[in-house]
Amino acid sequence: xxxxxxxxxxxxxxxxxxxxITCRASQGISSYxxxxxxxxxxxxxxxxxxxxxxxxxxxxxFSGSGSGTEFTLxxxxxxxEDFATYYCQxxxxxxxxxxxxxxxxxx
Amino acid sequence: EVQLVESGGGLVKPGGSLRLSCAASGFTFSNYIMNWVRQAxxxxxxxxxxxxxxxxxxxxxxxxxxxxxxxRDNAKNSLYLQMNxxxxxxxxxxxxxxxxxxxxxxxxxxxxxxxx
Numbered sequence: 001x002x003x004x005x006x007x008x009x010x011x012x013x014x015x016x017x018x019x020x021i022t023c024r025a026s027q028g029i030s031s032y033x034x035x036x037x038x039x040x041x042x043x044x045x046x047x048x049x050x051x052x053x054x055x056x057x058x059x060x061x062f063s064g065s066g067s068g069t070e071f072t073l074x075x076x077x078x079x080x081e082d083f084a085t086y087y088c089q090x091x092x093x094x095x096x097x098x099x100x101x102x103x104x105x106x107x
Numbered sequence: 108e109v110q111l112v113e114s115g116g117g118l119v120k121p122g123g124s125l126r127l128s129c130a131a132s133g134f135t136f137s138n139y140i141m142n143w144v145r146q147a148x149x150x151x152x153x154x155x156x157x158x159x160x161x162x163x164x165x166x167x168x169x170x171x172x173x174x175x176x177x178x179r180d181n182a183k184n185s186l187y188l189q190m191n192x193x194x195x196x197x198x199x200x201x202x203x204x205x206x207x208x209x210x211x212x213x214x215x216x217x218x219x220x221x222x223x
Contacts, residue, residue: 034209036152043202043216044144044152049209087152091209094166096142096154 002026002090006099012107017078021102023071023088032092035064035073038101039084047086048073078104109133109212111203116217123193123221129186129203129214137161137181140206143188145199146216155201156188171197193221 003026013019023033031051036044046055048064051071061076075082083106088099115127129141143155156177157166165177176189186203200216 038152043213045213046209046211049211053208055209055211089152089154089210091206094157095168096157098152098154101151 004099014107021073025069028068029090029092034089036087111214113214113217116219118220124191127188131184136184141186142204144202147199
């Protein structure tokens with residue numbers, strides 16, 4: 001199975017900060033990586049797919065990059081509504097796997 | 108508007124069974140791979156199962172293989188998860204989700220609690 005390791009697991013930041021979250025895969029997954037945002041009690045929301053393609057309706061302050069084994073989600077200017085937990089997911093091969101999550105909290 | 112609505116969750120004793128349903132609307136259900144993903148209380152996301160558009164291919168996580176069965180009825184725009192031999196560690200919110208280029212729409216989830 002492909003393991004995904006996100007770092008950091010927890011991030012404390014202020015409104016307006018640029019934040020980056022990294023997702024490392026245990027083997028190459030080309031660009032078959034997605035990023036989700038989840039708020040408490042809600043379903044995950046797709047932000048980025050194919051490593052760098054912004055999902056329709058997602059603000060342009062979100063961006064994704066990477067291929068192979070290392071990927072990054074960046075938020076250019078953190079907004080109050082961005083405080084949430086973020087997950088990466090690989091869809092290269094079954095079983096699909098998720099990273100353990102990165103919780104972004106207000107500093 | 109795309110909608111995925113799960114139902115069938117509840118409290119069940121260890122060793123018991125439950126059948127989850129997911130009613131889809133607002134898109135051509137038969138064109139999409141459909142999936143189940145779960146989330147234990149306070150934990151991360153775990154992929155459970157995927158089923159191809161015509162049910163030709165069905166995949167399961169090791170943790171549920173042999174106990175869970177995924178099926179779909181394209182005429183009824185519905186996805187199902189039959190869960191047998193339930194264990195305490197199956198306690199989670201179960202989401203159905205569709206995939207085309209990626210997993211882009213998720214239901215609101217249904218809570219399954221396995222406890223005596």
